[in-house]
Amino acid sequence: MTALVSATASTAQGVGQLLRAWRVRRRISQLELALRADSSARHISFIETGRARPSEEMVLRLAERLDVPMRERNALLLAAGYAPHYPETPLDDPSLDALRAGMERLIRGYEPYPALVVDATYDVLAANRGILMLMEGMPEHLLTPRPNAMRLALHPEGLAPRIRNLREWRGHLLEQMQRQIALHRSPPLRALYEEVAAYPVPDTGAGEEPDEPVPYFALPLMLEHEGRTLSFISSISTFNTPMDVTVAELAIETLLPADPATVKYLQTLVS
Numbered sequence: 586m587t588a589l590v591s592a593t594a595s596t597a598q599g600v601g602q603l604l605r606a607w608r609v610r611r612r613i614s615q616l617e618l619a620l621r622a623d624s625s626a627r628h629i630s631f632i633e634t635g636r637a638r639p640s641e642e643m644v645l646r647l648a649e650r651l652d653v654p655m656r657e658r659n660a661l662l663l664a665a666g667y668a669p670h671y672p673e674t675p676l677d678d679p680s681l682d683a684l685r686a687g688m689e690r691l692i693r694g695y696e697p698y699p700a701l702v703v704d705a706t707y708d709v710l711a712a713n714r715g716i717l718m719l720m721e722g723m724p725e726h727l728l729t730p731r732p733n734a735m736r737l738a739l740h741p742e743g744l745a746p747r748i749r750n751l752r753e754w755r756g757h758l759l760e761q762m763q764r765q766i767a768l769h770r771s772p773p774l775r776a777l778y779e780e781v782a783a784y785p786v787p788d789t790g791a792g793e794e795p796d797e798p799v800p801y802f803a804l805p806l807m808l809e810h811e812g813r814t815l816s817f818i819s820s821i822s823t824f825n826t827p828m829d830v831t832v833a834e835l836a837i838e839t840l841l842p843a844d845p846a847t848v849k850y851l852q853t854l855v856s
Contacts, residue, residue, distance in 0.1 A: 600644065600665035605633040607651045610767070621650040641667045654769055655833040656705075673830035676710060681831070685711075688837065695839055697851040699817070705765075705834035706773050707734040715840070718854065719744065719808065734838070735762065739781045746787055749807035749814055755786065757804055805843045813850055816843035 616626040631637035648658040659669035692700035692713040699715030709732045805816045817840035827833035842848040
């Protein structure tokens with residue numbers, strides 16, 4: 586009996602510590618979380634200190650109110666002694682055929698403008714002809730076994746030498762990754778960040794900032810292609826109500842032409 590009580594207490598303490606870490610990360614007080622979760626600050630305190638073991642339903646409710654990523658919700662459940670609630674289906678599983686086909690239609694329909702699908706570590710899962718055009722001339726080691734969007738953008742043998750505003754764009758991408766790392770406890774994502782952050786930044790050539798700033802409504806990606814400077818604004822879409830870890834971690838990035846010259850040039854490629 587003593588061993589059983591100790592095991593239960595250890596389980597409760599583990600999930601309590603994790604929930605407290607998420608609450609602190611979200612900058613929410615115990616009282617505010619209790620109000621959001623229809624509970625009491627006393628009960629939240631007991632959960633966080635391990636004096637009370639939350640039910641499975643309470644773990645999921647608190648995770649939802651704290652906006653915990655789906656993969657981490659499963660981790661919370663495991664820490665509390667429950668089975669994972671959300672499946673993680675391989676993307677090539679037949680049950681996701683409709684999803685894959687829909688994403689393929691979406692990015693093909695965006696042509697001639699570039700669009701791609703990435704996973705939680707920015708591996709490229711699908712890309713349209715607009716992206717393939719921008720990737721022309723990339724070395725084989727950046728394309729196999731699967732291209733990674735961050736490596737392609739920041740590697741000195743990738744797009745980096747072609748990006749006119751590399752320092753600004755590099756800063757934007759690294760900040761984006763830092764936000765993802767803060768949200769997801771992902772060693773692979775952390776390793777990728779440390780890798781790409783260490784890439785050298787060109788001092789001359791296409792990596793220089795443009796001489797005169799151009800007014801845009803968002804930070805553009807200014808990319809040289811066959812002697813022209815193409816300008817794009819990036820937009821990222823995710824699924825609104827996913828019920829699967831794989832689906833929750835997918836992102837569709839589209840590159841919207843930021844000026845008439847880029848629109849005209851891309852349209853000539855398919856005319």
